[in-house]
Amino acid sequence: MTLTKQVFEYVPAPPEGDDPLHGELLTLNMGPQHPATHGVLRIVVTLDGERIVECDPVVGYLHRGKEKSAESLGWHKFFPHTDRLDYVQPLMNNVGYALALEQLAGIEAPPRAQVIRVLLMELSRIMGHLIYLGTQSIDLGAVTIFFYAFKEREKLYEIVDAYTGHRMNNTYVRIGGLYADVDEKVERLIEEFLVEFPKGLDDMDKLLTRNRIWNDRNRDIGVLSRADALAMSLTGPVLRGSGVEWDLRRAQPYCGYESYDFDVPTGASGDCYDRYLVRMEEMRQSCRIVRQALDRLKSTPGDVLVEDRRFVLPPKGLVHTSMEELIFQFKVVTDLRLPKGQSYRGIESSKGELGFFVASDGSSTPLRCHIRAPGLMNIQALPMLAKGRLFSDMVSLIGSMDFVMGEVDR
Amino acid sequence: MSDADANTPLAASAPRFAAALGALPHCISQSPDGPVIEVELANLHAVLRALRDGAGFELCSFVTCIDHYPTTPRFALHHQLLSLAHNDRVRVRCVLPGESAPTCTDLWPGANYMERECFDMFGVRFGGHPDLRRLLMPDGYDHHPLRKEFPHQGIEPDRLYRQWDRARRASWTDDAR
Numbered sequence: 001m002t003l004t005k006q007v008f009e010y011v012p013a014p015p016e017g018d019d020p021l022h023g024e025l026l027t028l029n030m031g032p033q034h035p036a037t038h039g040v041l042r043i044v045v046t047l048d049g050e051r052i053v054e055c056d057p058v059v060g061y062l063h064r065g066k067e068k069s070a071e072s073l074g075w076h077k078f079f080p081h082t083d084r085l086d087y088v089q090p091l092m093n094n095v096g097y098a099l100a101l102e103q104l105a106g107i108e109a110p111p112r113a114q115v116i117r118v119l120l121m122e123l124s125r126i127m128g129h130l131i132y133l134g135t136q137s138i139d140l141g142a143v144t145i146f147f148y149a150f151k152e153r154e155k156l157y158e159i160v161d162a163y164t165g166h167r168m169n170n171t172y173v174r175i176g177g178l179y180a181d182v183d184e185k186v187e188r189l190i191e192e193f194l195v196e197f198p199k200g201l202d203d204m205d206k207l208l209t210r211n212r213i214w215n216d217r218n219r220d221i222g223v224l225s226r227a228d229a230l231a232m233s234l235t236g237p238v239l240r241g242s243g244v245e246w247d248l249r250r251a252q253p254y255c256g257y258e259s260y261d262f263d264v265p266t267g268a269s270g271d272c273y274d275r276y277l278v279r280m281e282e283m284r285q286s287c288r289i290v291r292q293a294l295d296r297l298k299s300t301p302g303d304v305l306v307e308d309r310r311f312v313l314p315p316k317g318l319v320h321t322s323m324e325e326l327i328f329q330f331k332v333v334t335d336l337r338l339p340k341g342q343s344y345r346g347i348e349s350s351k352g353e354l355g356f357f358v359a360s361d362g363s364s365t366p367l368r369c370h371i372r373a374p375g376l377m378n379i380q381a382l383p384m385l386a387k388g389r390l391f392s393d394m395v396s397l398i399g400s401m402d403f404v405m406g407e408v409d410r
Numbered sequence: 411m412s413d414a415d416a417n418t419p420l421a422a423s424a425p426r427f428a429a430a431l432g433a434l435p436h437c438i439s440q441s442p443d444g445p446v447i448e449v450e451l452a453n454l455h456a457v458l459r460a461l462r463d464g465a466g467f468e469l470c471s472f473v474t475c476i477d478h479y480p481t482t483p484r485f486a487l488h489h490q491l492l493s494l495a496h497n498d499r500v501r502v503r504c505v506l507p508g509e510s511a512p513t514c515t516d517l518w519p520g521a522n523y524m525e526r527e528c529f530d531m532f533g534v535r536f537g538g539h540p541d542l543r544r545l546l547m548p549d550g551y552d553h554h555p556l557r558k559e560f561p562h563q564g565i566e567p568d569r570l571y572r573q574w575d576r577a578r579r580a581s582w583t584d585d586a587r
Binding site: 059060062065067068069071072103104106144206229230232233234235245251252288341342343344346353355357359367370373376377379380409410 | 441442443444446468469470471472475476479488490494497499501516519520521522523524527531546547548549550551555556560564586
């Protein structure tokens with residue numbers, strides 16, 4: 001499905017005349033506290049007048065040593081830390097980590113848990129894309145969209161709050177399934193969201209897609225060719241914006257994505273505007289998947305946690321009444337031993353391929369838990385895209401590459 | 411089982427690997443997520459190039475290291491590659507005799523930050539890397555935190571700050587104080 005730009009005929013602004021400051025280089029530190037850098041990112045920009053000669057992103061201000069922490073915490077106790085990676089969509093990270101562990105352990109979540117996981121992942125994707133939309137637009141001066149996007153996002157928080165009891169940092173996914181089943185209230189909230197959200201999305205679409213300023217600030221900026229996108233290890237909406245139809249949900253399905261009906265949008269020229277169109281369409285496709293998952297939920301009864309006392313927590317009700325189950329619970333939390341080996345699992349997060357590479361030596365702590373952060377790759381492409389562009393384009397680029405520093409710095 | 415579909419069975423991709431790698435010495439095994447090619451350091455770069463050009467692995471997902479301390483040699487380098495055309499993955503594992511390896515940024519420019527991170531965290535030096543600086547830890551930091559002998563609670567976490575603070579205070583005049 002290739003998106004077409006059915007808007008008015010676009011005439012780019014004429015190039016500026018002779019710049020009296022040409023040739024005098026200025027080094028400017030953008031960040032680490034600049035609001036447009038979306039977190040503690042510093043970009044050292046060398047400017048020739050308004051033109052960017054080169055730029056060097058400096059990451060690591062939010063480095064908390066998550067991978068090192070994993071090596072002392074153990075497999076199960078690392079779940080809460082995955083929330084704090086890409087903190088705008090914690091449940092997605094939970095699922096990614098759980099899938100990597102399940103692959104190594106050779107177990108699989110029960111069908112109902114898989115449906116709920118799909119539901120949570122698609123709601124998380126909308127959460128992630130709304131953050132993109134809100135921050136990108138407020139950076140480019142469209143403050144209204146920021147409030148529109150966060151109003152919609154608040155409804156998602158309410159859904160997640162009703163389900164998990166927390167707005168952020170939910171930690172609701174477990175090895176072999178989920179902590180708890182969804183109830184009627186959550187289903188009702190999602191139903192309401194599915195009715196209201198497309199209207200809100202259409203409003204934002206109407207305000208932006210044909211907006212002259214939005215077009216000027218996004219079109220033909222940060223043009224990324226197919227070959228460059230692949231060479232720079234870019235994935236997700238950025239790669240699809242460059243016209244590559246690659247979606248892990250379609251190509252290497254997990255949690256039963258192969259049985260859902262959805263389209264994979266791709267852009268034509270790979271500029272910031274294409275990436276915007278791709279993300280807008282992905283939110284609509286996510287709504288389609290959520291609708292299907294919600295229908296499937298009614299026809300998929302059963303447990304949300306597989307029964308396997310080696311790797312999976314026993315049901316909470318039994319833990320309170322049975323000594324053995326209490327011991328199993330204790331063993332899983334403190335002394336979970338995964339089979340010796342190494343395994344990598346990538347999932348389609350809203351930023352790109354989020355992957356967990358886990359290596360076990362058979363003991364109760366990981367030998368290595370490497371997190372493949374899509375945001376780091378997106379930041380890496382910034383110097384290539386910004387070179388020779390105007391300084392104001394830097395803001396468009398940062399927003400359009402869509403990264404969250406919690407995940408980049410780990 | 412849906413997860414199994416994602417993993418191309420070894421039999422399907424083995425002829426492709428064999429054709430691409432030719433006479434290069436290697437050993438293919440199967441891990442829970444797909445094939446793993448084990449190579450020696452001398453052949454690492456040639457194998458990676460053959461996989462990119464001959465077997466269609468156009469995207470490098472990540473480059474990372476595992477520290478097998480106290481076993482020697484301690485470091486094993488892992489390159490995870492992805493082929494969009496064939497829809498499969500492969501991991502190249504290479505045990506490093508020392509603490510250096512050839513770069514693969516000439517094959518995949520995107521490996522730049524991954525190798526910088528690997529150098530930062532493990533102290534593995536990548537020969538031929540265009541810009542081998544620390545990525546996540548500050549410049550001037552003396553340790554490589556993901557090495558197994560590095561303590562979990564960290565080492566003198568505010569040394570750089572105290573150093574900077576002392577220099578700053580020394581430069582203050584009486585008026586400023």
